[in-house]
Amino acid sequence: MSSISKPAWQKRDTGLTIRMVFSFAILTLLYLIFLSVLAYLGIGFIPIIIIASGMILAQWYFSDKIVMWSSGAKLVSKEQYPQLHELIERIVARNNLPKPRIAVINKNMPNAFATGRGQKSSVVAVTTGLLDILDTEELEGVVAHELTHIRNRDALVLTLASLFSTVAWYLMQFGFYGGLYSGGYGGRDRNGGGAMLIILLVAMLTWVVSFLIIRAISRYREFAADRGSAQMTGKPVKLANALMKISGTMRRIPTKDLREVEGLNAFFIVPALSGSTIGNLFSTHPPIEKRVQKLMEMEASMS
Amino acid sequence: MNFFRRFKKNPISSKESSDAIFSLSSGYITLETKLGLKNTGRSAVSIKVVDGMYFSDMKEDIQRFLDASQSDFGLTYRTVSDSYGYLWVIIEGKHMEDILAGVTAIGDTVEEKGFSDKLLATIFEFRSNMENIDSIQYLIYNYKRNNFYPFVPTGQKNRDTEQEMKILSAVEQEVHFEKDMAFWYPMWDLPL
Numbered sequence: 001m002s003s004i005s006k007p008a009w010q011k012r013d014t015g016l017t018i019r020m021v022f023s024f025a026i027l028t029l030l031y032l033i034f035l036s037v038l039a040y041l042g043i044g045f046i047p048i049i050i051i052a053s054g055m056i057l058a059q060w061y062f063s064d065k066i067v068m069w070s071s072g073a074k075l076v077s078k079e080q081y082p083q084l085h086e087l088i089e090r091i092v093a094r095n096n097l098p099k100p101r102i103a104v105i106n107k108n109m110p111n112a113f114a115t116g117r118g119q120k121s122s123v124v125a126v127t128t129g130l131l132d133i134l135d136t137e138e139l140e141g142v143v144a145h146e147l148t149h150i151r152n153r154d155a156l157v158l159t160l161a162s163l164f165s166t167v168a169w170y171l172m173q174f175g176f177y178g179g180l181y182s183g184g185y186g187g188r189d190r191n192g193g194g195a196m197l198i199i200l201l202v203a204m205l206t207w208v209v210s211f212l213i214i215r216a217i218s219r220y221r222e223f224a225a226d227r228g229s230a231q232m233t234g235k236p237v238k239l240a241n242a243l244m245k246i247s248g249t250m251r252r253i254p255t256k257d258l259r260e261v262e263g264l265n266a267f268f269i270v271p272a273l274s275g276s277t278i279g280n281l282f283s284t285h286p287p288i289e290k291r292v293q294k295l296m297e298m299e300a301s302m303s
Numbered sequence: 304m305n306f307f308r309r310f311k312k313n314p315i316s317s318k319e320s321s322d323a324i325f326s327l328s329s330g331y332i333t334l335e336t337k338l339g340l341k342n343t344g345r346s347a348v349s350i351k352v353v354d355g356m357y358f359s360d361m362k363e364d365i366q367r368f369l370d371a372s373q374s375d376f377g378l379t380y381r382t383v384s385d386s387y388g389y390l391w392v393i394i395e396g397k398h399m400e401d402i403l404a405g406v407t408a409i410g411d412t413v414e415e416k417g418f419s420d421k422l423l424a425t426i427f428e429f430r431s432n433m434e435n436i437d438s439i440q441y442l443i444y445n446y447k448r449n450n451f452y453p454f455v456p457t458g459q460k461n462r463d464t465e466q467e468m469k470i471l472s473a474v475e476q477e478v479h480f481e482k483d484m485a486f487w488y489p490m491w492d493l494p495l
Contacts (some may be wrong), residue, residue, distance in 0.1 A: 237465055237468060237469060240468060241464070241465055241468075244464075252484050252485045253462075253464060253484050253485070253487050254485065254486075254487060254488050254489070255460070255489065256488060256489075257387070257488065257489055257490055257491055258423065258424060258443070258445070258488035258489065258490050259349070259385075259387035259388075259389055259423065259490065260387070261488060262351070262423055292468075293472075296468055296469070296471065296472035297472060299469060299472055300337065300469075300472040300473055
């Protein structure tokens with residue numbers, strides 16, 4: 001493929017960086033506004049910051065263990081799963097990435113995830129259900145998607161992003177009690193009740209907005225990981241296929257002959273409303289149809 | 304697609320359906336350049352058979368029209384009935400424009416005779432020769448949905464969904480396409 005007419009998805013993902021910086025700027029701003037409101041009300045926040053930072057650090061440091069423990073993933077050796085190890089070794093060798101540790105979850109539900117602090121200590125986990133339903137190339141697509149998450153340090157990014165909403169949440173609690181005490185005992189501020197209300201409102205708003213932003217970042221990074229997978233394997237259609245298999249979209253394709261269903265008025269049925277806009281705002285993953293569509297656009301731009 | 308049409312049983316008018324069908328007049332070139340799919344020049348219109356004089360009148364009208372236009376369009380044709388109770392008018396021509404004109408003219412004749420709700424689908428046949436594997440693939444135009452979808456059969460009641468997705472992504476901008484895969488009904492044992 002010539003370097004002049006590279007399709008957009010093969011270029012460096014500057015959109016991701018811009019969005020990250022922008023989202024963090026907004027989050028930081030919200031955080032600062034919130035803190036200054038608290039500071040104005042005379043609440044010492046050093047104890048809060050120490051607790052929150054300690055928690056977030058611990059969460060990040062133990063993220064792989066927490067995730068592995070809660071999902072029931074078991075690290076597997078090359079002797080136990082030779083094909084899976086070889087498949088992942090092929091991809092990392094081609095793309096100059098360190099080989100992650102590999103884990104398998106004994107579940108029928110097809111799924112996969114990546115976790116870990118850095119590139120070297122990361123883990124790629126797949127369920128046995130995923131290994132059952134996908135063929136080699138589809139599995140490559142899914143693994144490459146997870147490897148892109150690791151390469152893009154998505155776990156760290158999302159941990160940092162959730163730091164803001166967590167801190168906001170805790171501050172909201174402290175703010176609530178702080179307001180209560182200053183209103184009850186101190187009596188230095190006769191408008192204590194009103195101030196408490198403001199704290200609560202600001203805290204809630206901060207939390208809700210940062211929550212939505214985290215969801216948006218997360219959805220965007222899913223698209224980025226799909227794009228990264230397409231670049232690694234050169235076969236976006238395989239990942240699209242895998243996504244459809246995992247989500248059960250494949251089962252939506254009918255098997256009955258058109259001539260058999262014609263009399264059933266099948267064409268006039270109003271399809272069930274799929275994924276309302278509000279639902280989309282809250283979900284961490286973009287809808288499968290959107291991801292498949294984007295992958296197919298990449299596929300089309302290749303030929 | 305018109306939202307209210309979902310609730311009405313009225314079939315799509317022949318003007319609307321010919322607009323949709325003619326979207327293939329550039330789409331088929333894209334299929335060839337992007338996916339190496341060559342149109343074979345063969346198409347077939349399927350119509351639900353109704354017993355009675357009016358239906359056989361209509362069939363004769365179609366045949367008269369195709370006989371008369373044989374020299375203009377260079378189309379050859381034959382008719383077949385299948386086990387599902389459908390009449391297939393199979394036409395074959397050299398140029399896509401002629402085939403599309405033939406297909407829409409058949410649709411017009413059916414509508415004139417008041418049988419437009421009996422029109423089911425028109426299929427367009429394509430041949431692929433990728434990696435030296437010959438395969439026959441179809442675009443199916445559904446009259447009631449007024450759009451196209453891909454159908455790539457592989458052997459006994461199996462289909463190549465991956466290739467169908469590729470066809471979708473190659474021409475969904477150009478051709479009136481069915482984006483909801485729940486309507487991608489297969490048509491097995493086509494009489495082409």
